[in-house]
Amino acid sequence: MSETPSADQPVTVVTGANSGIGRATALHLASVGHHVVGTVRSLDKADKLLAKADEAGVRVGLVVADVADDASVEDGFAEILGRAGRVDHLVNNAGVGGNGVVEETSSEDYLDVMNVNLCGVTRCTQAVLPQMRDRGSGTIVNITSVAGRIAALAQAPYVASKWALEGLSELLAQEVAPFGIRVAIIEPGVTQSSIFSKNVDLPNHTGAYDAHYRRMFQFYAAGMAGATPAVEVGRVIEHAITTDDPKLRYPVSWAGPEMAGLHDRIDDADWIGLGAIDDDADYNARFQEIFGVDITT
Secondary structure, eight states, rough: OOOOOTTEEEEEEEETTTTTTHHHHHHHHHHHTEEEEESSOGGGGOHHHHHHHHHHHHOEEEEETTTTOHHHHHHHHHHHHHHSSOEEEEEEOOOOOBBGGGGGOOOOHHHHHHHHHTTTHHHHHHHHHHHHHHHHHHHEEEEOGGGSOOTTBBBHHHHHHHHHHHHHHHHHHHHGGGTTTEEEEEOOOOOTTTTHHOOOOOOOOSTTHHHHHHHHHHHHHHHTTTTTOOOHHHHHHEEEEESSSOOOOEESSSSSSHHHHHHHOOHHHHHHHHTTTTOHHHHHHHHEEEEEEEOOO
């Protein structure tokens, strides 16, 4: 970790800081004066983060903490609090993808994804809340997804975890409001990140859901062609932390605002009806008609 922060320097922890949104956010917040500590599962894999920090002339401290493991989180945050003395802002970014339709997804797959995307957030949040309550201030920033607002095709474990995190975050915001602690939900659409290259596994045991898997990958292929740079999410996170006019939810990135906002206004029958369309061209045309997002590739 880096040197002890000054009294007026915000201490911000970014989980999963090794790549993608986490790395971009850690570097951006460091560039605007935060004392940033990034959690990683292994220091050996943090070379690119450290190189980019050196290139940008900023410092990002590193602590090992696997959000999927109770003891690792306890040890990691004990180290952070022991050295920095406090955590002003926690950015719960660490997460994994998870593909599969409901019929073909095992309970183990659900539990593995939930353990990272939901329980990991809970572990880290529990580690910082007591000292935030004592000081009467702090921010918990939870990175969900547009898939936390709309049930994206063929990603049952991921969708379930992000919907759960949306609900948990909304509940948490009410619980900690009396203590001067704020909660912000960041809902990215397609963002430049390594999560997509890692998330290519398909159960597809029956072959009955080929169209759903194909359309899921088509959506992300279209999105990656115009994917939003991860630093843009970092800037939204900075705004959520510093604004005097805070909101609970911040949709961002390619297709994020369009889909998150429209889901609350479209008829459920329109969304369900998409799944019944056989022809891909008809499906794409109807998708664009409903959401205003072109998913043709």
